[in-house]
Amino acid sequence: MGLATIVQTIAHTLDEEMRRDDRVVILGEDVGKRGGVFLATEALFQKYGPDRVIDTPLSEAAIIGAAVGMAVHGLRPVAEIQFADYIFPGFDQLVSQAAKLRYRSGGQFSAPMVIRMPAGGGVKGGHHHSQSPETHFVHTPGLKVVYPSTPHDTKGLLKTAIRDDDPVVFMEPKRLYRAIKEEVPEEDYCIEFGKAHLRRKGDDVVLVSYGATMAETLKAADALHEQGISAEVIDLRSLLPWDKTTVCRSVARVGRVVLVSEAPRMANFMSEVSATLTEEILDALLAPPIRVTGFDTPYPYAYDREYLPGPNRILKAVQKVLSY
Amino acid sequence: MIKDSQLFQPFSEKPIRLMGDAGEWLGSFELNLDSDTLLKFYRDMLRARLFDERLLLLHRRGQVSFVAPSAGHEAAQVAVAAALKPKKDWVFPYYREPGLLLALGVPAVELFGQAMATRADPNRGRQMPAHPGSRDFNVFTVASVIASHLPPAVGTAISMKVRNTGEVVVASFGDGATSEGDFHAGLNFAGVQGAPIVFVCQNNRYAISVEYHKQTAAETIASKAEAYGLPGYLVDGMDVLACFFVMREAVARARQGFGPSLVEMQVYRLGPHSSADDDTRYRPVEEVETWKTRDPLARMHRFLAHRGLWSREEDLALRTEIEREFRQAVEDAQRAGAVPLEWMFEDVFAELPDHLREQRRDLL
Numbered sequence A: 001m002g003l004a005t006i007v008q009t010i011a012h013t014l015d016e017e018m019r020r021d022d023r024v025v026i027l028g029e030d031v032g033k034r035g036g037v038f039l040a041t042e043a044l045f046q047k048y049g050p051d052r053v054i055d056t057p058l059s060e061a062a063i064i065g066a067a068v069g070m071a072v073h074g075l076r077p078v079a080e081i082q083f084a085d086y087i088f089p090g091f092d093q094l095v096s097q098a099a100k101l102r103y104r105s106g107g108q109f110s111a112p113m114v115i116r117m118p119a120g121g122g123v124k125g126g127h128h129h130s131q132s133p134e135t136h137f138v139h140t141p142g143l144k145v146v147y148p149s150t151p152h153d154t155k156g157l158l159k160t161a162i163r164d165d166d167p168v169v170f171m172e173p174k175r176l177y178r179a180i181k182e183e184v185p186e187e188d189y190c191i192e193f194g195k196a197h198l199r200r201k202g203d204d205v206v207l208v209s210y211g212a213t214m215a216e217t218l219k220a221a222d223a224l225h226e227q228g229i230s231a232e233v234i235d236l237r238s239l240l241p242w243d244k245t246t247v248c249r250s251v252a253r254v255g256r257v258v259l260v261s262e263a264p265r266m267a268n269f270m271s272e273v274s275a276t277l278t279e280e281i282l283d284a285l286l287a288p289p290i291r292v293t294g295f296d297t298p299y300p301y302a303y304d305r306e307y308l309p310g311p312n313r314i315l316k317a318v319q320k321v322l323s324y
Numbered sequence B: 001m002i003k004d005s006q007l008f009q010p011f012s013e014k015p016i017r018l019m020g021d022a023g024e025w026l027g028s029f030e031l032n033l034d035s036d037t038l039l040k041f042y043r044d045m046l047r048a049r050l051f052d053e054r055l056l057l058l059h060r061r062g063q064v065s066f067v068a069p070s071a072g073h074e075a076a077q078v079a080v081a082a083a084l085k086p087k088k089d090w091v092f093p094y095y096r097e098p099g100l101l102l103a104l105g106v107p108a109v110e111l112f113g114q115a116m117a118t119r120a121d122p123n124r125g126r127q128m129p130a131h132p133g134s135r136d137f138n139v140f141t142v143a144s145v146i147a148s149h150l151p152p153a154v155g156t157a158i159s160m161k162v163r164n165t166g167e168v169v170v171a172s173f174g175d176g177a178t179s180e181g182d183f184h185a186g187l188n189f190a191g192v193q194g195a196p197i198v199f200v201c202q203n204n205r206y207a208i209s210v211e212y213h214k215q216t217a218a219e220t221i222a223s224k225a226e227a228y229g230l231p232g233y234l235v236d237g238m239d240v241l242a243c244f245f246v247m248r249e250a251v252a253r254a255r256q257g258f259g260p261s262l263v264e265m266q267v268y269r270l271g272p273h274s275s276a277d278d279d280t281r282y283r284p285v286e287e288v289e290t291w292k293t294r295d296p297l298a299r300m301h302r303f304l305a306h307r308g309l310w311s312r313e314e315d316l317a318l319r320t321e322i323e324r325e326f327r328q329a330v331e332d333a334q335r336a337g338a339v340p341l342e343w344m345f346e347d348v349f350a351e352l353p354d355h356l357r358e359q360r361r362d363l364l
């Protein structure tokens, strides 16, 4: 499809999947005529009509709950939650119904559906347009959680999500929606969940991140490069499942790791990665894994960039692991 | 329970109107408001309109990151404020209501301070623009999460009843909000409790791009009250007098212990949903133009002129006065200075816990 941004890639991929499989339907607030508030569903309503691109009433419970019912009956719904912050009015449907349906019915019923949502801060949106609720999702057995950071990965992961037989929470890095343009292949390709993307090779320190903070992490890696420090950079791409093998292999080889995520620090996904590293490759660690995260405050409006784990905070953490 | 002595009956087929398009009085009773009150309605509406315009200007200059224009909603908001006892009654607003807050008396400098995250904001710069709140004025700080303020509003009303304080709550929201579970939870509980609350829906026919008939199959929002055992009033929300008289009655009923009601004020959002929206993507320009001819300010202006209470000269003078007030308020808000970085860590809890103390130290 040529050069494309993440948000263009989403619209393009949804279009391809809707063309391929007429069970795929889209539902959400403003996804129809307006093409979504970020234009992630642009032109699809005009192309596929109101039965396949459904502008819903303003109710996340209705969106997610109805998607469960549609999925049970044979459709392949792709629900959009306008901002990840608005998952909470629909959280009960996500956690109590979507996530547990297969298990509680002994495998008789399941809810193959995708719940897309722009996530993350740095857009001057205050706490209700900036949060990173991934911990809630990975802490809910039955949900898969994906969070790409590039147009290329967005296409492959979204296709996998739509074709997956379980509910997939598909988080999108909203501050990168239009920040990166790259060549996105025309052909149909899927990217397996649980396979990290090695973004840089390096020998002195490993930086692990995912989603929107990949941008800050890569910036930090560039700055390190200028200082003569070579950083290996891993983009997890999916959090459940996550690619333990790749992370452990890199960290075991290099011995030092900094883990970057903008979600609040308490029970951050990176705490899970850190615990895994210490449990599985303690002997290979030359320094304790250090997390660089958002703070344990609601996402603030003022200083919303300072809240993020920006390159400077990442560099400080790198200094720390290198000084061991 | 609805008393016979009331001026208005719930569930009317047509919206209640007291002022015609040409500004003529349509009421079946004698208008018993003095000219000061009538002029204050107009003044408050004009302040709301000019406040919006000032914010849009600040937005264009990059000094405010976001605006949710309220043009078209002024009559509804000003009428709500006029029906309340400021600083006694409580208000649970949504994000499109500068007119309500200004009319209640919230100083413009606080609202500009909120929009620019300066120390003039009593909410300490924690929220995005259009999300004010004021403990001083019993204005519950706005949350973006649609309808999430409705159950708390009901709780406050129940507390007023339990503590017998004689206060009333008004909770306001848009048509889109009526689809959220919290709307139903709130109205239902309020009905059961007979709580002193008036729910005000400013139905501007759109929730961003989603038009009314995709939001609900019900003919009116007011009709939804019936299922919760509340009276529901359908009002022309661009008629400040109709909004005021209906609100006054609903508030009095709540205050006297006769329970909650739902008032649907039919308005129209004359601008885009927000500074981030392009409304030409989903609604015809002609529709917007048609609604502009029903501008609530112009109508009230005609009403006042009709009665010899208002002239073009007075209008210009008032505009100039308000513009001057707002320029000063913006300056004062800026002069207060940006909120400091260390405030990020305060107010998460009553006291700063150790882990936040550490995180603050790491950042500063």
Ligand SMILES: Cc1ncc(C[n+]2csc(CCOP(=O)(O)OP(=O)(O)O)c2C)c(N)n1
Binding pocket: A029, A058, A060, A082, A086, A089, B096, B144, B145, B146, B173, B174, B175, B176, B177, B178, B204, B206, B207, B208, B269, B273
């Ligand atoms: C729970 C929730 N979901 C989605 C949104 C995103 N959103 C912001 S405003 C809006 C439309 C609200 O429409 P309405 O209630 O009619 O009020 P209006 O903006 O028209 O005044 C939406 C969907 C939100 N703020 N909260």
